[in-house]
Amino acid sequence: xxxxxxxxxxxxxxxxxxxxxxxxxxxxxxxxxxxxxxxxxxxxxxxxxxxxxxxxxxxxxxxxxxxxxxxxxxxxxxxxxxxxxxxxxxxxxxxxxxxxxxxxxxxxxxxxxxxxxxxxxxxxxxxxxxxxxxxxxxxxxxxxxxxxxxxxxxxxxxxxxxxxxxxxxxxxxxxxxxxxxxxxxxxxxxxxxxxxxxxxxxxxxxxxxxxxxxxxxxxxxxxxxxxxxxxxxxxxxxxxxxxxxxxxxxxxxxxxxxxxxx
Numbered sequence: 001x002x003x004x005x006x007x008x009x010x011x012x013x014x015x016x017x018x019x020x021x022x023x024x025x026x027x028x029x030x031x032x033x034x035x036x037x038x039x040x041x042x043x044x045x046x047x048x049x050x051x052x053x054x055x056x057x058x059x060x061x062x063x064x065x066x067x068x069x070x071x072x073x074x075x076x077x078x079x080x081x082x083x084x085x086x087x088x089x090x091x092x093x094x095x096x097x098x099x100x101x102x103x104x105x106x107x108x109x110x111x112x113x114x115x116x117x118x119x120x121x122x123x124x125x126x127x128x129x130x131x132x133x134x135x136x137x138x139x140x141x142x143x144x145x146x147x148x149x150x151x152x153x154x155x156x157x158x159x160x161x162x163x164x165x166x167x168x169x170x171x172x173x174x175x176x177x178x179x180x181x182x183x184x185x186x187x188x189x190x191x192x193x194x195x196x197x198x199x200x201x202x203x204x205x206x207x208x209x210x211x212x213x214x215x216x217x218x219x220x221x222x223x224x225x226x227x228x229x230x231x232x233x234x235x236x237x238x239x240x241x242x243x244x245x246x247x248x249x250x251x252x253x254x255x256x257x258x259x260x261x262x
Contacts, residue, residue, distance in 0.1 A: 062074050062076055063077055064096070065142065067145065073095065073113055073116060078107050081110035083154075083155060083256070084153075084154040085110060086154055086155070087099055087113070089162050090159045093159075102245050102249070104249075109155075118134045128165045153176075154179070155177075156180055157183070163185035166182060171192075174196045179201075182202055187212060198260050201227070202216050204232070205232040217229045226258050230247055
């Protein structure tokens with residue numbers, strides 16, 4: 001991804017760079033980051049414009065769907081796999097660009113949704129409350145809008161504040177989430193109440209702090225949960241970096257080969 005000189009989403013406790021000014025509302029075709037003055041994590045990273053759709057998958061795209069209460073979510077179209085994937089952005093962020101940044105890798109595995117947060121920031125940016133029922137309802141509504149059945153055994157991906165909410169959701173809804181992908185969480189994630197997981201991938205950008213996520217890998221492994229660290233090359237906090245398609249594809253491949261628990 002490239003920065004706009006006129007002006008990336010999964011808290012700013014550590015490893016967060018100052019976001020550079022306000023960008024226009026996101027569009028699917030414009031690589032976008034914020035310029036200076038925006039809140040931390042207020043980012044809309046977009047798909048790498050140079051990425052070539054694998055296998056000629058030109059039908060893969062991310063659509064906006066409207067939910068009740070003037071909320072919105074972003075839904076991946078053209079999915080070919082059977083998995084179900086959820087992405088939660090970070091503080092004052094936006095789900096569209098994150099999902100676009102690895103849309104082809106996600107489509108190969110299955111249907112993916114990225115609801116926008118349940119708390120308004122400024123402009124199009126959103127954040128997450130601590131109300132897990134509200135977040136869970138948005139996820140359910142997003143899948144309903146995507147035209148799919150109410151899913152279970154999903155992979156839940158969270159970036160920064162979204163990673164904190166993802167961990168809490170997985171602990172509260174064990175029947176719905178059996179795999180976690182946590183990116184640049186504000187503190188080392190804990191395996192407490194997560195013994196049902198079949199996989200827990202930890203991630204951070206090469207330009208972000210990585211120690212907490214690597215520490216989490218060890219604690220999850222000690223708890224008997226398969227865990228592995230993955231790095232996003234060239235990415236600072238809030239960014240997915242120029243190799244998001246490749247790396248996220250590797251992450252989802254790794255999750256898929258972990259056996260489901262009875």
